[in-house]
Amino acid sequence: MFRTITGALIAATLAVISATPSVRAHEGHDHGPETPAAPASISPRGEAHSDNIELVAVAQGNALLFYVDAYASNAPINDATIEIETPDGPMTAKPLGDGAYRLDAPFIAKGGHLDLIATVSANGNSEILPVTIDIPSPSISGPDNAVSRTGVLAGVFGPLPQSPLFAALLGFVLGAIVVSVFRFSRGKAGALLIIGLASLAVNDAQAHEGHGEEQPATIVASEERAQRQPDGAVFVPKPIQRIFGLRTIRTREGMFQRSTELPGRVIPDPNASGYVQTALGGMLSPPRGGFPRLGTTVKQGDVLAYVTPPLQAIDVSDMRQKQGELDQQIAIVQRRLARQESLVTTGAVARAQVEETKLELEGLRDRRSGLETVRREPVPLIAPVSGVIADGTPVNGQIAQSNAIVFHIVTPGKLWVEALSFDVLPGIGSASAKTSNGQSLRLAFRGSGLADRSQSVPVHFSISDAGTHLRVGQFVTVFAETGEKRSGIAAPRSAVVRTANGQDFVFEHTNAERFEPRPVRIEPLDADRVLIAAGLETGKRLVVQGAELLDHVR
Amino acid sequence: MLRALLVLVSLTLATGAYAQHKHGEKGPNGGRLVEAGDYHIELFTRDGAIDVNVMDHDNKPQPTKGYKGLVILSVQGKSQRIVLEPAEPSRLSGKAEGALPADAKGVLQISPPNGKTVQARF
Numbered sequence: 155m156f157r158t159i160t161g162a163l164i165a166a167t168l169a170v171i172s173a174t175p176s177v178r179a180h181e182g183h184d185h186g187p188e189t190p191a192a193p194a195s196i197s198p199r200g201e202a203h204s205d206n207i208e209l210v211a212v213a214q215g216n217a218l219l220f221y222v223d224a225y226a227s228n229a230p231i232n233d234a235t236i237e238i239e240t241p242d243g244p245m246t247a248k249p250l251g252d253g254a255y256r257l258d259a260p261f262i263a264k265g266g267h268l269d270l271i272a273t274v275s276a277n278g279n280s281e282i283l284p285v286t287i288d289i290p291s292p293s294i295s296g297p298d299n300a301v302s303r304t305g306v307l308a309g310v311f312g313p314l315p316q317s318p319l320f321a322a323l324l325g326f327v328l329g330a331i332v333v334s335v336f337r338f339s340r341g342k343a344g345a346l347l348i349i350g351l352a353s354l355a356v357n358d359a360q361a362h363e364g365h366g367e368e369q370p371a372t373i374v375a376s377e378e379r380a381q382r383q384p385d386g387a388v389f390v391p392k393p394i395q396r397i398f399g400l401r402t403i404r405t406r407e408g409m410f411q412r413s414t415e416l417p418g419r420v421i422p423d424p425n426a427s428g429y430v431q432t433a434l435g436g437m438l439s440p441p442r443g444g445f446p447r448l449g450t451t452v453k454q455g456d457v458l459a460y461v462t463p464p465l466q467a468i469d470v471s472d473m474r475q476k477q478g479e480l481d482q483q484i485a486i487v488q489r490r491l492a493r494q495e496s497l498v499t500t501g502a503v504a505r506a507q508v509e510e511t512k513l514e515l516e517g518l519r520d521r522r523s524g525l526e527t528v529r530r531e532p533v534p535l536i537a538p539v540s541g542v543i544a545d546g547t548p549v550n551g552q553i554a555q556s557n558a559i560v561f562h563i564v565t566p567g568k569l570w571v572e573a574l575s576f577d578v579l580p581g582i583g584s585a586s587a588k589t590s591n592g593q594s595l596r597l598a599f600r601g602s603g604l605a606d607r608s609q610s611v612p613v614h615f616s617i618s619d620a621g622t623h624l625r626v627g628q629f630v631t632v633f634a635e636t637g638e639k640r641s642g643i644a645a646p647r648s649a650v651v652r653t654a655n656g657q658d659f660v661f662e663h664t665n666a667e668r669f670e671p672r673p674v675r676i677e678p679l680d681a682d683r684v685l686i687a688a689g690l691e692t693g694k695r696l697v698v699q700g701a702e703l704l705d706h707v708r
Numbered sequence: 709m710l711r712a713l714l715v716l717v718s719l720t721l722a723t724g725a726y727a728q729h730k731h732g733e734k735g736p737n738g739g740r741l742v743e744a745g746d747y748h749i750e751l752f753t754r755d756g757a758i759d760v761n762v763m764d765h766d767n768k769p770q771p772t773k774g775y776k777g778l779v780i781l782s783v784q785g786k787s788q789r790i791v792l793e794p795a796e797p798s799r800l801s802g803k804a805e806g807a808l809p810a811d812a813k814g815v816l817q818i819s820p821p822n823g824k825t826v827q828a829r830f
Contacts, residue, residue: 237787239780239817244789269825271780271815273787280787282780284815284827 192667193381193389198290200270201666202283207231207274210392210666211285213262218287220247220255221392222274226695228395228402228663230254231276239271252396265291380707387670388661388707395667401699402663405643407692410685411583412640415678416613416632418573418587420624423616426568428538430546430561436461438552438560439532445550446543446561454540458561459548460532473525480522487515541565544626569620571597573632574610578602583635585615586681590629594681595619597632633680640677642685649698650676650684651705660686661704663695669704736767740810744818745826751816753808758790759801762818769798774821777802781814792818 192199199212203225210221218238222231230253238245238257247255262268268287273280380390380398390398432438439460446458465473491511497503546561554560571587585597597615604611615632617624651659651671658676661669674689690696697704735741735750739761742749747770750761758779762770777792777800792800800818817827 239778239789267825269817269827271778271817271827273780273782275787279785280782282782282787282813282815282829284817284829286827 193383196378196389196391198287199667200268200285200287202272202285203666204281204283206279207234207276207281207283208666209272209274209283209285211270211272211287212391213259213268213287213289216258216260216263218247218257218259218262218270219250220257220272222253222255222276223392223395223666226402226404228400228695230396231274234274234276237273237275239273241268254393262287262289265289380704382708383668387664387668388704390667390669390704390707392667398700398703400663400669400697400704402695403645403698405645405686405690405692405694405696407641407643409639409641410644410679411635412638412685413585413633413635413678413680414575414579416573416575416634418571418615418630418632420617420626420628420630421570421572422544422564422626423568423570426539426565427541427544428563429559430458430535430537430563431557431559432461432533432535432554433556434461434463434533435554435556435558436463436533438548438550438554440548440550441534445548448543448545448547450543452537452541452543452563454537456537457534458537459535461535461554462532464553477522477525480518480525484515484518484522487511487518491515535560537561537563539563539565564626566622566624567620569617569624569626570600571595571615571617571630571632573613573615573634574607575602575613575634576610578604578611579613579634579636581636582613585632585634587615587617587630587632588681589624593623595624595630597634599634631681633678635680640685640687642677642687643690643692643696644679644683645686645696646682646698647684649696649701650674651701653705659705660690661697661701662690663697669697671705735761735763737761740830742816742828742830744816744828745824747818747826749816749818749828751830753804753810753812755807756804757801758792758804758808759795759799760792760816760818761799763798772796772798772800775800776819778817778819779814781808781812783808783812787814 197212197214199210201208201210203209206225208223208225208228212219212221220236220238222234222236223229224231232249232251232253234249234255236247236255236257238247240257240259241261245257245259247257249255266289268289270285270287272283272285274283275281378391378393380388380394383389390400439462441457441459446452446456452458491508494503494508494511498505498508541563542565544562544564546559548554548560579602582599582602585599587595587597589595596618598618600614600616602611602613613632613634615634645660649660651661653659658674659671660674662672664670672689675687676684677687679685733741735748737750737752739750739752739759742751746764748763748765748767750763752759752761758781760777760779762772762775764770772794775794779790779792779802781788781790781804783806788805790802790804792802795801813830815827815829817825819825
């Protein structure tokens, strides 16, 4: 049994050796990074890139389509001139817009290996790029041909996946069979020979299938659509990339200040907001022009409402009593004054005494009239600051309790954020916040409390760029930079895709039309960006726009 | 048996790390060495002309009778198309406009009589 397994493993190893491309490749030569194969159902295509330009050439019918993009950002280049060196001499491709160019190419009808040299001139700079397209010849067709030429083994295993793993599996099975058969005859040499032959046969089948020129595949109706490759990468043809709006950035590692995420709420700036409260309870009445409605701009000192304190029954009787008393006193003092005035000429009464009586009478009259006005005059409610009415819907005739908030005035551009931190944050540098609908706000640290409030400390920030879209009381997530510095790659949040199993992924633009998912470890950086701490190297092209769409490609 | 297996496995892994060419390599005659498909091309830029020596992978000169060649160069942001004709037994030459810098960038295309065109970037 052991021998069977060992023999089978040897056969598997031999099969892998013969199937590994590096061994079959011309030894001692680096042919540059191999372009991974495009899906079989896609039109024949070739790609090339320089530091600035990425070029994809697609053979469609009797025409060649060229797609030109900026290499780093993947943005289409529309104003380029493309001269193509074809087998029929130099030609110029016509722009179709959106970074696409078309060249009528009758010479591609016969198919085969097509070597083109594209000279792309854009922004006063020209780049020369070699592009190779292998176009299957339409004349030779049919799988019958293929079977008869490459033998039965290739015919049987041809359509199966052609990977070293598959070769190993096939070798293992063949080896196991052969060793079991030869165990009884103890013909080890013979067994090994056959193992070798079996692995060579596998190799033979692969080698023949791999050559497009000798065994062209039948032309499948080309369908330019994005598709997920068996290895997990996503193949996206350039036209679809345009629709997805895919954009990339070059990753660059750097040192970034770490940030802490805090839950927070928008609060009004305490110096630019105010309450309008009634000190006395009473009936509300509108000023001239009515109560200010919600959202109305008011100025400091504006009268917003009147309160008329009600008169209780007991107060009324009290006042009547007081009135009566005062009236009585006024009458007595009037009499006295009249008597004294008649006597003052005779000198029986001093002039000073008459004046005193006059003053007393005046005082009594004042008190009497004061009683009258208290009954009638309402109290005005005045705006303490300029701003906008944020809250308050008084109704004419409504009875407000004393200390009731009638209006809440907020200055829209001046808002703060109150965040709750579970730790006392040592030194907060800059901070930013993100609202639930994805808007980001710049914050400036104002101070943090020391008193514990439900096991956390309130931290105040002022919003530097508060627009008119914010609500008071709205929840935001605050990203406060703390002292620690971390190294990594800063990427926009939109670059990171979270899969169903909770793993964070980014997409790397590896080839012109190929995007490979890369598992990454991310840490919060600020409202817009995350820090990729592991999983991606510097200098790669990272998809920052449209990553969600790539993730949904099946 | 097990030892033989181990040897085989290590052989498999070792073959992955084969020798690689470096960029900017010099040819046997001091020109720039460019690899194009089945050929090694040694490139010389002169004042107003460009010469290429065609060699095989062991740097043995190859006869260039019946060969055609084309070089497209980018010189100071402008592209130049230079057709190469067989000159010496294993050389192709073409005329250029003006002086060519020694490190000019571009693409080279060689068409042997058998029709298997190769091209390389340099």
